[in-house]
Amino acid sequence: MKFIFTCGGTAGHINPALALAGRLRELLPDCRILFIGAEGKMEMELVPREGFEILPIKITNLSRGRSLEDISHNLQTLKNVLLSTREARKIIREFEPDAVIGTGGYVCYPVLKAASELYIPTLVHESNAVPGLTTRMLSKKVDLVMVGLEESLSAYPKARRVELTGTPVRGKFSCYTRDSAKAELGLPPDMPLVLSVWGSLGAGRMNAVMGEFISLMGPQRDFRLIHAAGGRYYGPLTDRLRAAGVDWTANGADVRDYIYDMPRVMAAADLILCRAGASTLSELTYMGKPVFLVPSPNVTNNHQEKNARVLERAGGALVLKEEELDAAGLLDTVREHLASPGKLEGMSRAMASLAVPEATDKICGMIIDLAHRAGA
Structure with a gap:
């Protein structure tokens, strides 16, 4: 089986993906795993340290300010979303993953959007009690939204499926x-x-x-x-x-x-x-x-x-x-x-x-199950 992970910006988004990727590698020794990250961001350093390949796409965040500089930045971001979605689509077509998983950060949007449009099983995990903008936008597109805290179960009224899983922790x-x-x-x-x-x-x-x-x-x-x-x-x-x-x-x-x-x-x-x-x-x-x-x-x-x-x-x-x-x-x-x-x-x-020690195995089970059902 083959899996793509996308995450970025901070270790809080990167470490859950590394936890899941590491456990999948233990459960399925012959599986192939690829990461997609934002060019020049922290994931480009941390992911290779754990022995995984990562490819960059050019994507920037949305600014919440209203100055001319912020507006100009956001216009460039919208352009980058279109370009990075094409980049992600090309990578996904070449790699042919069985599932694509996002764990937060704005890089997730173009990657999961592209995977969804290619009818590849998609999952996104949100650790926080209050969902981020990227997760909210993706919740209508992905096959499964997984949440770390019970308080956020009701935050995705238009999602196809939402599951309480806890947040994965590296072995x-x-x-x-x-x-x-x-x-x-x-x-x-x-x-x-x-x-x-x-x-x-x-x-x-x-x-x-x-x-x-x-x-x-x-x-x-x-x-x-x-x-x-x-x-x-x-x-x-x-x-x-x-x-x-x-x-x-x-x-x-x-x-x-x-x-x-x-x-x-x-x-x-x-x-x-x-x-x-x-x-x-x-x-x-x-x-x-x-x-x-x-x-x-x-x-x-x-x-x-x-x-x-x-x-x-x-x-x-x-x-x-x-x-x-x-x-x-x-x-x-x-x-x-x-x-x-x-x-x-x-x-x-x-x-x-308060620990949910089974979170990593539970999520890996969901990833494998969704990939199997899509390929059946």
């Missing part, structure tokens, strides 16, 4: 215990580790907060921190710390541009500080990790806060507003929780209770 997230992961990272098992990650691209405001947080940690090294700044923020952040005379390594901080070994680092962490994208939350619940969530204020329909409140109501997360956050208060709250193992254990149990 690598089951490869580590906390102690084994800490050992590989060179940390003693009793040293608390805090992971700080603010989306795969980073976030300017949160890097400012975490820069001050690192400065305030001081040399007591009562816990260790791994902070992912994001590619465009890493240089400015480390430059600011150096200019302020802060030796972040001496303070127990490891500052990175991107965390390529996320399953290992997340497994090692005792507490995680992050955004509330649905893919990340699925990984956190899968691993039962206590978390402080700071939803991004820059997302459509405030969907990250809606995602975060689901975990907060269950008792697994503390939700903090970005505009109200200050480094000293965050550091105090982190230390307070690290000093209360019972509180962290309770949060961990609450997170684990």
